[in-house]
Amino acid sequence: MEKRVQEFLSPTAEESERVGSLVVLPHRTGKTPSFFEGFALLGVRIDRIEPGFVCCSFRVPPRLTGADGNLSPGAIAALVDEVGSAAMLADGHQTKVSVDMSIAYMSPAKLDDELEITSRVLGHKGGYSGTVVLFKKKTTGEVVAEGRHSMFGNFLSKSKM
């Protein structure tokens, strides 16, 4: 049992080397872009922006699939975080810090599946905001996942942005 857990949590030598050889420099907070965000977002195309609503397209890339060949639950969560935050911006709010996220994984998205990712603001309550992010397969309309992302911020007025 211990051996299986160890194997499961240990990248193979090949993957360790590949990930370890990535040179990601610590960035200065808020000053430089984030490698992780680029890693999650590269390939997301924005199709439509409305107040409190964003609609995107995304083709599942090899870098975000898990050992089962499907878009990884963690990658879906990273997209819920980013695309949910984009709906906040589309509502004229600033980005905020994540406080709660929950995701239902309904159907696997395979490599090269073309997805529609829509994000909409549920509402605001003081500095707290809720968004919902829906992942569907473009060809069938089947729901891949639904995520909810609650954020909180206590920022200065918009005029100070």
Place this chain on the structure above:
Amino acid sequence: MEKRVQEFLSPTAEESERVGSLVVLPHRTGKTPSFFEGFALLGVRIDRIEPGFVCCSFRVPPRLTGADGNLSPGAIAALVDEVGSAAMLADGHQTKVSVDMSIAYMSPAKLDDELEITSRVLGHKGGYSGTVVLFKKKTTGEVVAEGRHSMFGNFLSKSKM
């Protein structure tokens, strides 16, 4: 507004180039390791394994921080997925597919923060299993995040494992 959304969802030219230059080949399902899993897991050290329980250490690496310099919500979710699944294995079960995940983000983990990540099985209900994953700062004991991860599987008997 549209411009801010577009900027937010677009990696910078530099990050696009860096991520785009990663050569990640589609892997054969279940046959080859996953780049994404190695990307999330590299650096996780297992400290203790007990039935239904796993305790790990992890130092926040630059590759998993967001634009605010903290361990990204999506990276935390990827770790909830993987370390939660490891607790399943430590309970003598096979890994299963994710059905629900929810995470409360309590306190930011900064670059180089040393974290303790513990994962334990809540229980099993038919083919459905629940796990809880807790992220704490080693120095202060402060909770960084708590995640819950529900999985479902309908696999062959353990003897086939």
Place this chain on the structure above:
Amino acid sequence: MEKRVQEFLSPTAEESERVGSLVVLPHRTGKTPSFFEGFALLGVRIDRIEPGFVCCSFRVPPRLTGADGNLSPGAIAALVDEVGSAAMLADGHQTKVSVDMSIAYMSPAKLDDELEITSRVLGHKGGYSGTVVLFKKKTTGEVVAEGRHSMFGNFLSKSKM
């Protein structure tokens, strides 16, 4: 501090007497109706039923408000459970056991507020099913709460229903 906790968790003498005087007999499983379900559901009016979709109206009654005068989070959860299950039935599935529920509370619903409660099936994955339940104020369209309810069942074929 202890005193405040004790007071908080103790119904007043008047409420204890009123609740204690309810004579609720243990019902035979699956044979007799449930007092709790009637308590949560009384007053729910069905406006529309479509495959995988149910739309209801509900006026917030005094019995379901908390000490702050608003529809209680627990009562909202009870409605997510029941109205979410109804969407399952509207999709030709049987009711199933709850496995995961998550709710974002966006805006208080006050006594006598008229709500629209819509419930739709997200999808099915083996015996597992996901539903989403949305509570809105009829007059303003404001979102009161959004709930997600995952269920699991391993029942006989529909012909046996």
Place this chain on the structure above:
Amino acid sequence: MEKRVQEFLSPTAEESERVGSLVVLPHRTGKTPSFFEGFALLGVRIDRIEPGFVCCSFRVPPRLTGADGNLSPGAIAALVDEVGSAAMLADGHQTKVSVDMSIAYMSPAKLDDELEITSRVLGHKGGYSGTVVLFKKKTTGEVVAEGRHSMFGNFLSKSKM
């Protein structure tokens, strides 16, 4: 199908009459106790209170069981709300409004099952606080449910309470 949905969402005549005959007067906000809270809480016995931690006992009463004879998911949510808030008070904080709740239902609790309900504060982040509530069967230690409850408040100083 429509008929099944209608039957499912309609209390029986007997239950309608019983619930309808409850005379619950609208209470003045913050002034009078809540029938719903007494309905959920009656029978909860506090065993231990520590800073940020509350441990209670509860025997499943007939009034909170569903049609399947088990403690209803909605009743569990009402207890997560109340007992989670009690842990907040036990941490020297005021009660706050619910913003997010999520629950994993692991094992049914039957009528008259004796439960241990523990609630602990995960942490505070500005006005936002997280709590975790765990339901176990006293005889077996089996987990019935785990809930997470996030609250938010922006109240005056404690001296003003």
